Amino acid sequence: MKSSKGNNPFVFGLTQKENAFTNRTEEINQLHQLFSNNINCILVSPRRWGKSSLVRECAKVLKNKEKKLQFCFLDMFSVNSEQEFYQEFATQLIKANTNKVQDVLSQTGTYFKKIVPKISLGLSPESSVSLSFDWQDVQKHKSEILDLGQKIAEQKKINLVVCIDEFQSLSRFDDPLQFQRSLRAVWQNHDKVSYCLYGSKRNMMEHIFNNRKMPFYRFGEFIPLQKIEEKHWIPFIRKGFKTGDKNISTEHIKWIVEKMDCHPYYVQQLSYHVWNTTIEEVTQEILDECLNRIIEHNAWMYEREVEGLSRTQLNLVKAIINKEEQLSSKYTLAKYDMGTSATVTKNKKILEQNDVIIKQNQQITMVDPVFVLWMKQRFDLNRY
Numbered sequence: 001m002k003s004s005k006g007n008n009p010f011v012f013g014l015t016q017k018e019n020a021f022t023n024r025t026e027e028i029n030q031l032h033q034l035f036s037n038n039i040n041c042i043l044v045s046p047r048r049w050g051k052s053s054l055v056r057e058c059a060k061v062l063k064n065k066e067k068k069l070q071f072c073f074l075d076m077f078s079v080n081s082e083q084e085f086y087q088e089f090a091t092q093l094i095k096a097n098t099n100k101v102q103d104v105l106s107q108t109g110t111y112f113k114k115i116v117p118k119i120s121l122g123l124s125p126e127s128s129v130s131l132s133f134d135w136q137d138v139q140k141h142k143s144e145i146l147d148l149g150q151k152i153a154e155q156k157k158i159n160l161v162v163c164i165d166e167f168q169s170l171s172r173f174d175d176p177l178q179f180q181r182s183l184r185a186v187w188q189n190h191d192k193v194s195y196c197l198y199g200s201k202r203n204m205m206e207h208i209f210n211n212r213k214m215p216f217y218r219f220g221e222f223i224p225l226q227k228i229e230e231k232h233w234i235p236f237i238r239k240g241f242k243t244g245d246k247n248i249s250t251e252h253i254k255w256i257v258e259k260m261d262c263h264p265y266y267v268q269q270l271s272y273h274v275w276n277t278t279i280e281e282v283t284q285e286i287l288d289e290c291l292n293r294i295i296e297h298n299a300w301m302y303e304r305e306v307e308g309l310s311r312t313q314l315n316l317v318k319a320i321i322n323k324e325e326q327l328s329s330k331y332t333l334a335k336y337d338m339g340t341s342a343t344v345t346k347n348k349k350i351l352e353q354n355d356v357i358i359k360q361n362q363q364i365t366m367v368d369p370v371f372v373l374w375m376k377q378r379f380d381l382n383r384y
């Protein structure tokens with residue numbers, strides 16, 4: 001029996017492995033343009049379409065291309081209060097721009113005039129530098145911290161890209177609106193920094209950035225990230241199988257991509273399982289077995305999801321899965337028992353807010369391709 005060479009090249013979940021990335025060339029070029037001109041950007045998509053991976057990859061690519069461009073990353077997922085935000089924000093900015101402990105100590109002081117930062121150093125130097133502040137001082141002089149990116153960029157003669165993931169987490173803070181006002185008031189004057197803000201709660205992000213009444217309205221270029229097209233998956237998957245001395249036909253690659261509806265996370269997940277199960281040659285039996293495994297694995301989640309839907313919402317989901325075009329026509333309303341057209345409008349909104357469906361270019365599609373497959377197994381959707 002032949003054994004596979006090396007580790008599984010397909011990755012899904014949190015960590016981004018070398019070479020586990022495909023395409024996004026246009027998006028990287030677009031971000032490159034924006035960052036070089038210090039324009040802010042807001043990146044949104046449903047969950048797991050590749051926002052965080054794209055920004056990380058972009059930083060990696062541009063690092064070699066543009067010496068003057070530097071990146072700083074901040075993940076707000078675990079930031080629970082405004083106070084924590086200022087500390088984390090300052091810490092990441094300092095860490096991203098200063099390599100040596102001596103520099104941290106000598107330079108940090110020069111950025112602050114009214115606030116005295118407390119610098120903590122752990123045993124393993126760079127990784128454990130952290131800044132903290134007296135909260136009362138911060139409340140009086142917030143802008144001094146919020147200005148840090150611009151000050152560093154000016155002093156080092158660089159253009160800085162401040163990437164903030166899970167930005168919508170600010171809604172957990174005591175006064176999110178006031179917090180957004182503070183940020184916007186300072187950041188909008190920065191001509192050496194671009195803020196790249198993204199997050200996994202699409203609707204909250206849209207509310208923050210596309211709502212005229214909100215402080216961050218029109219803060220930057222709004223980029224709705226798309227899925228990855230089949231033509232980019234084909235060479236990526238083929239190469240992945242080759243690294244393990246395994247064969248996969250183009251037809252089978254297309255089957256994976258089609259079943260997973262080009263969804264980045266799921267294409268990687270299915271490829272991962274198929275790669276693991278295959279010794280030499282991918283067969284239809286292997287594909288079916290791996291797909292069923294993923295569906296079964298998620299079933300508990302989908303059962304819960306369906307339990308949370310009303311009858312008319314569930315019926316609307318069925319109509320969307322069946323690709324009905326005239327959802328509000330009398331005929332379709334009756335066929336699927338979806339209530340009135342007003343009910344359909346209301347339900348569409350709720351399903352969109354809950355990331356069950358997405359509306360793009362006037363077309364409504366399901367967000368989770370595995371949920372669709374589970375629904376098809378669970379309900380007789382052909383009877384309509």
Ligand SMILES: Nc1ncnc2c1ncn2[C@@H]1O[C@H](COP(=O)(O)OP(=O)(O)OP(=O)(O)O)[C@@H](O)[C@H]1O
Pocket residue numbers: 011012013014015020021022023024045046047048049050051052053054199200201228264265266268269
């Ligand atoms: N360009 C890509 N090439 C290959 N796989 C990708 C790419 N982008 C994303 N993926 C796959 O999708 C997974 C999810 O990506 P990522 O975590 O970046 O998405 P996200 O949009 O930030 O998700 P969330 O909304 O949950 O934060 C990755 O772990 C990887 O498997």
Ligand SMILES: [Mg+2]
Pocket residue numbers: 051052053165199200
């Ligand atoms: Mg993410």
